Amino acid sequence: MSGDLERYLVVGPRVGLRPFTSGDAGEFTARAEESVALHRPWLFPPRTAEAYAAYAGALIEDPARAGFLVCEREEGGRIAGFLTINNIVHGAFRSGALGYGAFAHAAGRGLMGEALGLLLGYAFGPMGLHRLEANIQPGNAPSRALVRRAGFRLEGFSPAMLFIDGAWRDHERWAITDPCG
Numbered sequence: 001m002s003g004d005l006e007r008y009l010v011v012g013p014r015v016g017l018r019p020f021t022s023g024d025a026g027e028f029t030a031r032a033e034e035s036v037a038l039h040r041p042w043l044f045p046p047r048t049a050e051a052y053a054a055y056a057g058a059l060i061e062d063p064a065r066a067g068f069l070v071c072e073r074e075e076g077g078r079i080a081g082f083l084t085i086n087n088i089v090h091g092a093f094r095s096g097a098l099g100y101g102a103f104a105h106a107a108g109r110g111l112m113g114e115a116l117g118l119l120l121g122y123a124f125g126p127m128g129l130h131r132l133e134a135n136i137q138p139g140n141a142p143s144r145a146l147v148r149r150a151g152f153r154l155e156g157f158s159p160a161m162l163f164i165d166g167a168w169r170d171h172e173r174w175a176i177t178d179p180c181g
């Protein structure tokens with residue numbers, strides 16, 4: 001499997017992370033369509049080519065954002081999920097806000113946990129960040145479990161923090177700082 005290394009920014013035993021591209025629209029939107037039951041009511045990733053173009057375009061072009069496709073190495077790079085970092089601020093903050101979703105076929109297999117571990121190394125290494133936060137609705141148990149396993153700590157509670165699915169939703173603020181400095 002070492003032949004796939006050049007495709008990825010960073011690799012683990014089972015997954016590799018690579019940037020979003022415009023060419024991923026078809027696979028991404030098909031997987032998102034299959035994953036509506038998994039994602040609702042927490043997440044609304046693009047399910048049309050137009051919506052993907054706007055979403056991926058911002059991740060690719062906006063220096064305050066970064067997006068990573070989680071690809072299954074043994075499955076020819078099939079997209080298992082995605083991770084995003086928004087609100088990237090440099091200077092004294094060096095921080096960003098994390099988002100993520102698994103796709104239905106890949107959920108519950110430990111692939112997102114592996115991917116998040118890889119992303120932390122990449123964010124605190126080559127990207128030069130110091131802190132990542134994940135804002136999670138209190139009822140989203142799988143998401144809370146994912147970040148807790150990755151070493152995030154619960155920092156606080158933010159009432160009516162984000163407008164999601166037609167209403168302002170309370171969020172828990174989970175965060176991790178670079179353990180190496």
Ligand SMILES: CC(C)(COP(=O)(O)OP(=O)(O)OC[C@H]1O[C@@H](n2cnc3c(N)ncnc32)[C@H](O)[C@@H]1OP(=O)(O)O)[C@@H](O)C(=O)NCCC(=O)NCCS
Pocket residue numbers: 038039040042043099100101102103106107108109110111112113114135136137140142143145146
């Ligand atoms: C949150 C989300 C990304 C988690 O993804 P996931 O695929 O369930 O994550 P993982 O597979 O890494 O971990 C889930 C389980 O698989 C287990 N697992 C299975 N096989 C494993 C393996 N080989 N290695 C490690 N863990 C494994 C993990 O231990 C974990 O079990 P637990 O929850 O009972 O402790 C997913 O539920 C999702 O997409 N939710 C909807 C979108 C969403 O809420 N996004 C975040 C908004 S804040």
